[in-house]
Each structure stands twice: as C-alpha cells, then as structure tokens.
Amino acid sequence: MAQPWREDRCGSPSRCLKARHDNDYIDISQIRIFPTAEEIASQCPEFLPSIDFSSPHFLVDPLKRYIDSNYRLLRHDIFGPVKELLRRTVPSLDQKLPSSARNVYCAGVEGLLVNLPEIISATFKPVLERLQRISQTGGLRFQHWILPILAGQTRMPPPAYARRTGFQFYLESIAKPILANLVISPMVSANDMGVTSKLESCTELDPGQYQGLVAALTREFTLIQGPPGTGESYLGVQLVRILLRSKSEAHLGPIIIICFTNHALDQFLERLIEVGVHNVVRIGSQSQSQTLCDKILEGSRNSTPKTRLENATIAKAYSQLDLTVRSIEGSLSEMRKVRNGETWGKQFQAALAGKLVGKLDQAESLRQTLDEVHQGVDCRALLTADVIGITATGLAKATKMLQRMHDNGYWLNHPYLEDDQDDGNGRSCSNEWEVQMAKALVGHIIRQGAYDSADIAVLTPYTRQLRKMRAAMRTEFEVLLSVRDEVELVRDGLETKVDGSRSRRPRGLRLLTVDNFQGEEAKIVVILLVRSNLQKTVGFLFTINRINVLLSRA
Structure with missing residues (x-):
C-alpha cells in the first residue's frame, strides 16, 4: 500500500498517519503527475529536495535519491506556479451555473474543468513517467558517471565499440585535404600533447575543440560545454562525421542526436546535410525546416515496404475503426436528441453514455493496434538511417520504439546430442x-x-x-x-x-x-x-x- 508522508522541520520526510494531501507519497511512482484538487488546496509547503548530495535526504541510495529529486523538482517547475494560481482563484468561482448550462449531462460527477492552454502534457508527461519507471527498475545508463558521489572514482574507459584490439578512429573526414591518414587510438588521453598538437596542425579545430573531440572519442561518457559561439555544434558535426567513418569497423547502428528544442534539432541536422551526411531521419512532425521536409519519419514510413501481415492488419484495423467511428457518431446524435429534449430520462442518458464509452474504448484499442504496426515499420526505416534526430521530449515518448531497434533474438549453438528415441515417428524427440x-x-x-x-x-x-x-x-x-x-x-x-x-x-x-x-x-x-x-x-x-x-x- 502506498505510504503518504510529510516534511519534518529538519527537511527530511517521516512517515505519518495523515498526509498533507491525497497525492503526497514517499514513492514517486505513486504520485499522480497532474495535481489533485486536494493537493492544489493544500496550504502545506511542498517537499523540494536539494540536488546537492551533501544535503540531508530521506533516501540513502544515490540513484534513488537522484531520480526522486529530479522528479519532484521538475514536477514543481511545471505545476508550482499553476497550483499557486488555482489556490488563489478557485474559491472565487463557487457560483451557480447560468441557466443555459444547466442541461449539460455529467454522469453524476461534479467538479471544475480548468483549461491551461500553455501547459502541453506531451512536453513533460513522458519525461516524468520515465523517471517514475526508473525509480522502480533502477535502470539508468551511465549512472556511475552521472551520480555526483560516484563520478571520478575510476578512470573512464573508451566506448564499448572502441575497445576491440587494433581499433582506431579515422579522422580524414575532418583533416586538411593534404592529410589522408590521420588516425588516433581510443586509448589516448585528451591531455596527450602529441595527439593534440597533431590535431591542431592537421585540422581546423581550435585547442578547446580538439581537446573536446579527443575526450568524446576516447571516453564512454563525455560532457562538452561552453558559452554561445564557441563551436559546440560545429564540434558535434565533426564527431558525427568521424563516427560514421568508423561505422563498419565498430559495427555501429544509427547515431541518435538529441536536442531540447525543435529549432536546435533542425539546425544541427541541417549542418550535417551541408557536410554530406544525407541519410538522416527526423522523428517528430514539429520541424519548420524546408531542408528536412523529406527526412521526417512519417514520410520514410510510407516508403518502407510492409509485410503481408502488416498490410492485412492495417487494412482490417482501419475498416473496423471506420465502423466504430460511424457508431460513435450515431451515439453522439442520440445524445444531442436527449439534450434537445426529444427524449428524456436519466437511465436512458446513462445507458447512452455507457455505450459511448465502450465504443471509445474500442476505437482506442484499434488505434493501439495501428500504432504497434507502424512502430514495427518505423523501426525498419530507422535501422537503415545513419543519423536519427529527436527532441528530448520526443525521446521519452519514443522509448518503446527505440528499444525495439535492439537485437531481440539470440541463438545458442551447443554440441549436446538429442536423447535416444523410443520410436522412429519423429514426434518423440527430446534433448x-x-x-x-x-x-x-x-x-x-x-x-x-x-x-x-x-x-x-x-x-x-x-x-x-x-x-x-x-x-x-x-x-x-x-x-x-x-x-x-x-x-x-x-x-x-x-x-x-x-x-x-x-x-x-x-x-x-x-x-x-x-x-x-x-x-x-x-x-x-x-x-x-x-x-x-x-x-x-x-x-x-x-x-x-x-x-x-x-x-x-x-
């Protein structure tokens, strides 16, 4: 059973019999993403943990603390001002409905509908849901380098694909034209003067950029930052060019480019195309770039061949969906007659509402079937790309689809013979x-x-x-x-x-x-x-x- 909690004066939570409100829990996976009415009305301050690991916190495990703090702080950034506004505004709205609205049927539910057009759930809900899942599964990639108390305890190894004996990075794609054999080993250091001096003389990179380049190639987790105009995006483009040159030797799949905004993503992908990287697929339909109009995943999906089973499933689902939509339209027509007074009776209204909900559930099930098929087609389209572009929010939404791109079939070959058969009919084999x-x-x-x-x-x-x-x-x-x-x-x-x-x-x-x-x-x-x-x-x-x-x- 979910356990509510409240904040003590010392700043750490303690279990109590009475929570501050009905959405107040120790376990963030139990916290509903959207605030409840009781949460909005609560006068108690929220528990907002510090991201400073030297500060006290009720969770001892570093990963659980990191995820818990990020979830609570991000959720507060989104809803904190809204909750404060509603807390002041809602009490003044306790008024009777005008006569024109008194014939609205609401299935016995009373409440207040608040429209918040500036809060778009698709921009934050997938991220918060992902944090909730991580809090349950504990699966955070590169956590050894992300968590502050663990980072720096051991020397960071090269990326997994670069650890094979004899592997080298070929840099001719970014070298000056007269130098075609510029290579570096994944075992070198970003502070190796011999390597950095060679890059300084053989490329157009400045000292900060070539140090960042070596760090990114030789470490499995790298953060490169700098003020605007110092060439982070330019360096990112050069990194992609080098990785694509090593794609076959390293057995790499598509490179995923993640940006916070659609505008930044469009700009980066456009720069890749300008330097000759054309096999690009952009996930998401919010692009404003004319250059990328033929790189959107939806277009690639239409040009990707489908299996006979996929075509049959799509045709059947659309046919059933068409019938369901017509049935929903009929139910809505009946409900309009009820509202206009042509028919009446609460039982009849409830029956119509129940039928409509059932049809909507059926339509949602068909939509999910179509999504599953389209995801399979999308995965095949993405696997053929060199570069996949997506926003951070889009990544949280597309996690399931991207996971399907991993190899999910494994063969085990063994030398152990099958058991002796009792007869020769071929149906009695065992091993x-x-x-x-x-x-x-x-x-x-x-x-x-x-x-x-x-x-x-x-x-x-x-x-x-x-x-x-x-x-x-x-x-x-x-x-x-x-x-x-x-x-x-x-x-x-x-x-x-x-x-x-x-x-x-x-x-x-x-x-x-x-x-x-x-x-x-x-x-x-x-x-x-x-x-x-x-x-x-x-x-x-x-x-x-x-x-x-x-x-x-x-």
Missing part, C-alpha cells in the same frame, strides 16, 4: 541438456526482477520435449500447459490421461508446442529446437514453411 539450460535461463531471468514467470513462454516442436520440460520446471515454477498440448501428450502415448489437476490459475510459466502457440504472445519466448544428432538430420523442421511458422509464432 535433456536443452531442458536444463532452459530451466536455468528462465530462473535467471525471473531473478533479475524485471519479469515474472507469466511474462515467459517456453516453446518446442516436440511433445516429448514438452513432457520433459514440465517435469523439470514444475519443481520450481507454476507451470501452465494448454488443453490442446495435454491432449497431444495423451495421443502420442506420453501421458495416460489429461492432467485434470494442473493449475487453472491464469498466471504462470507457459510451456507449449509451437503449433499451439498460435494467437498468443509473451514478452520473452524461449524456443528449444531439440534436434542434434550424428546423422545431421532435423526431421520436419527441414521444411521451410515449418520453420517459418515457428519463427512467426515467436
């Missing part, structure tokens, strides 16, 4: 080593805390392997088998009857044959292919459409 490996893998994933057993499905093409998986895993996990797989176990002589004692609870580790996974989904899918023998035969998995079915079900 004990794969069973034990899958059991250990599932246990490891669950112990990390990000997923539970209900998020995982373990698949195999063979019923004998399914039987062995159930026997091995039911000792540690709540295991669920489909009725169809139970029937197949009996049909293949691996069970004498359908197990009527199996768990009927909806949550648990799912074990299925591939054929019976149709129409289902899981966050993590583990597939055991089983076949490994001296004869080098794979049975029915040799058939192309069989393996296609297996991969598509996963």
